[in-house]
Amino acid sequence: MTGKGIRIEGLKKRYGRGDTAVDALKGVDMQVAPGEVVGLVGPSGSGKSTLLKCLGAVIEPTAGRMILGDEVIYDNGWKVKDLRALRRDRIGFIFQAPYLINFLDVTDNVALLPMLAGKSNAESRKQAVELFKALDVEHRAKAMPAQLSGGEQQRVAIARGLVNRPPVILADEPTAPLDSERALAVIRILNQMARKFDTAIIVVTHDEKIMPTFKRIYHIRDGVTYEEAGEGRGFD
Amino acid sequence: MISLAGRDIMNAWGKFVFTGLGLGLLIGVTLSMAGIYRGMVDDGKALLDNSGADLWVVQKDTLGPYAEASSVYDDTWRGIHAMPGVARVANVTYLTMQVRQGDRDVRSMVTGVMAGEPGTPGWPPYLVAGRQITRGHYEAVADIATGFNLGDRLQIRRNHYTVVGLTRRMVSSGGDPIVFIPLKDAQETQFLKDNDAILQQRRRTTANPNFNRPQIPGLLEAVIALQSSNAYVNAVLVQVATGHDAEEVAQSIRRWKRLTVYTRSQMEEILIGKLIATSAKQIAMFLVILSIVSAAIVAFIIYTLTLGKIREIAVLKLIGTRNRTIAGLIMQQSIALGIIGFVVGKITATLLMAPIFPKYVLLEPLDSVIGFVAVVVICILASIFAIRAALKVDPAEAIGS
Numbered sequence: 001m002t003g004k005g006i007r008i009e010g011l012k013k014r015y016g017r018g019d020t021a022v023d024a025l026k027g028v029d030m031q032v033a034p035g036e037v038v039g040l041v042g043p044s045g046s047g048k049s050t051l052l053k054c055l056g057a058v059i060e061p062t063a064g065r066m067i068l069g070d071e072v073i074y075d076n077g078w079k080v081k082d083l084r085a086l087r088r089d090r091i092g093f094i095f096q097a098p099y100l101i102n103f104l105d106v107t108d109n110v111a112l113l114p115m116l117a118g119k120s121n122a123e124s125r126k127q128a129v130e131l132f133k134a135l136d137v138e139h140r141a142k143a144m145p146a147q148l149s150g151g152e153q154q155r156v157a158i159a160r161g162l163v164n165r166p167p168v169i170l171a172d173e174p175t176a177p178l179d180s181e182r183a184l185a186v187i188r189i190l191n192q193m194a195r196k197f198d199t200a201i202i203v204v205t206h207d208e209k210i211m212p213t214f215k216r217i218y219h220i221r222d223g224v225t226y227e228e229a230g231e232g233r234g235f236d
Numbered sequence: 237m238i239s240l241a242g243r244d245i246m247n248a249w250g251k252f253v254f255t256g257l258g259l260g261l262l263i264g265v266t267l268s269m270a271g272i273y274r275g276m277v278d279d280g281k282a283l284l285d286n287s288g289a290d291l292w293v294v295q296k297d298t299l300g301p302y303a304e305a306s307s308v309y310d311d312t313w314r315g316i317h318a319m320p321g322v323a324r325v326a327n328v329t330y331l332t333m334q335v336r337q338g339d340r341d342v343r344s345m346v347t348g349v350m351a352g353e354p355g356t357p358g359w360p361p362y363l364v365a366g367r368q369i370t371r372g373h374y375e376a377v378a379d380i381a382t383g384f385n386l387g388d389r390l391q392i393r394r395n396h397y398t399v400v401g402l403t404r405r406m407v408s409s410g411g412d413p414i415v416f417i418p419l420k421d422a423q424e425t426q427f428l429k430d431n432d433a434i435l436q437q438r439r440r441t442t443a444n445p446n447f448n449r450p451q452i453p454g455l456l457e458a459v460i461a462l463q464s465s466n467a468y469v470n471a472v473l474v475q476v477a478t479g480h481d482a483e484e485v486a487q488s489i490r491r492w493k494r495l496t497v498y499t500r501s502q503m504e505e506i507l508i509g510k511l512i513a514t515s516a517k518q519i520a521m522f523l524v525i526l527s528i529v530s531a532a533i534v535a536f537i538i539y540t541l542t543l544g545k546i547r548e549i550a551v552l553k554l555i556g557t558r559n560r561t562i563a564g565l566i567m568q569q570s571i572a573l574g575i576i577g578f579v580v581g582k583i584t585a586t587l588l589m590a591p592i593f594p595k596y597v598l599l600e601p602l603d604s605v606i607g608f609v610a611v612v613v614i615c616i617l618a619s620i621f622a623i624r625a626a627l628k629v630d631p632a633e634a635i636g637s
Contacts, residue, residue, distance in 0.1 A: 049635060052635055053632050053635055056554070056635065058554065058630075058631050058632045058635065059632060084556045084557075084558065085556060086556075087554060087555065087556045087631075088555055088556020088557075089556070093554055093555065093634070093635070095551075095634060095635065099547060099548070099551045099634060101548050101551065101552070102247070102548065103240075103243045103244040103246075103247035103248070103548075104238075104240075104243055108238055108243070112238070112555075113555055113556070115237050115238065116237075116555070116556055116557055116558075116561075117556075121237070121238065144247070160555070172635050
């Protein structure tokens with residue numbers, strides 16, 4: 001990679017109009033540096049998902065600024081023409097469930113992204129296999145998703161998020177379905193990958209067991225974020 | 237770029253193959269319906285081809301002898317034979333009826349042909365067994381579709397006939413196999429009344445003082461003989477001499493004999509355009525309904541398959557897959573389903589369905605090509621609903637709410 005992480009300033013999102021309008025985000029500020037993993041926590045209805053969708057260029061904010069690496073991608077309007085390419089090349093996604101494409105084998109699940117970006121099949125698969133080595137799922141490269149354990153599926157999903165070397169990865173509750181040991185293993189991997197690929201990772205969670213692992217945590221409540229120093233235990 | 241559709245099909249090939257089998261049976265029925273229509277047209281053309289005629293001379297202002305009843309006096313042929321441009325002429329009668337053989341009967345078109353030699357209009361052009369009719373009475377040549385064999389004794393009305401020859405593809409426009417018998421027998425068959433009716437007619441004639449005049453011997457017998465015989469045929473078949481134009485000869489006969497004359501192309505138009513028109517429309521409606529049902533089934537299957545992949549589609553859209561790639565995935569699957577269905581349908585129609593239909597089923601290669609194109613077009617159209625559903629999927633659905 002890489003770039004300079006992600007920074008958002010005064011990000012707002014309003015749903016609806018007039019009397020029925022709801023301000024889901026009321027001016028969110030946030031900055032995540034390359035190689036850093038931060039937590040984003042908050043109760044249901046606090047605006048976590050809305051923030052994640054804005055960061056993922058899935059919905060358009062109402063106002064504010066977003067800077068990805070060196071480039072302003074949103075400044076009271078999208079500054080990037082092709083949001084699809086932005087999501088494909090510069091934002092990685094890891095979901096609560098792995099959501100692997102069940103009709104593609106493990107390698108093609110990951111190699112699909114570089115293929116979509118125009119790389120050759122061979123080059124894309126090579127990129128995928130390199131990540132499998134780092135994530136210790138190389139031996140499952142030819143398996144179908146249904147043949148993997150939950151932990152293996154989540155590691156493949158992490159590989160998919162990383163494969164295009166995006167400057168930022170958005171992880172939506174990546175440890176929710178896992179027990180403590182596996183949840184901590186996933187966070188360990190995310191930390192390793194963030195440092196290895198100089199990627200900024202935002203982990204949306206309300207999983208208490210992984211909270212101590214973050215050095216910085218953003219709390220979101222009623223559409224406003226508050227930064228808090230975390231314990232950052234265990235992964236230095 | 238890998239083929240997403242291909243991978244999905246390979247991953248769930250059993251589902252695709254079984255769905256394709258079901259669709260294939262439906263397509264097989266559709267192709268068979270087209271084959272039945274073609275068979276009807278071919279039967280009509282075979283009837284005309286096998287008659288060996290260039291012109292059909294029939295009762296004035298009728299569409300006979302196949303589409304309407306037609307009666308022509310059986311001496312008419314002599315005058316026609318003498319006209320310029322006429323090479324050969326023969327009377328012919330047609331009567332569709334049940335022909336009895338032993339304890340079974342077969343629906344057949346009994347055709348009365350004049351005595352003559354091979355090549356005489358109306359005669360079967362070739363035989364597959366036995367010989368042509370050589371006697372003036374009680375011999376028959378039958379199409380093998382009747383199931384009759386050489387030497388079989390047939391009962392047509394009151395008379396018995398021996399099968400002396402067998403022919404093939406000699407059928408009426410309705411697909412009934414033809415049984416050829418001598419013309420005189422056929423004329424009698426067409427107009428033969430039962431014994432009681434004959435007795436009552438004779439009694440009435442005898443009681444009529446205009447016919448029963450003792451001072452004129454032989455008058456009553458002559459009238460009764462006239463009432464008991466039939467001097468009419470259904471048509472006169474004409475072969476035009478080499479070098480003459482059929483239409484010109486037809487014009488000449490129309491002018492001088494005051495009869496209606498049809499050329500080969502006009503007769504084909506009557507058979508196909510009028511006689512089998514209703515059946516053809518019926519089959520066309522079946523084809524349209526089957527096509528709509530096929531389209532609905534493909535649309536439903538593809539729509540259901542797509543709904544089962546909504547989460548995957550949301551993920552694909554979120555990670556930057558173009559809409560056209562997703563549309564291509566669905567459309568390719570739809571087309572693949574159609575191709576599997578077509579192959580199964582073609583094999584089913586050719587090997588399983590066509591042989592068991594009682595009437596001739598003609599599966600034309602061109603119909604198969606048209607059918608294939610129609611299946612592909614239907615599959616493309618049927619995939620539109622699923623594509624619309626897929627394109628409406630919000631990539632945000634991949635992100636938990």
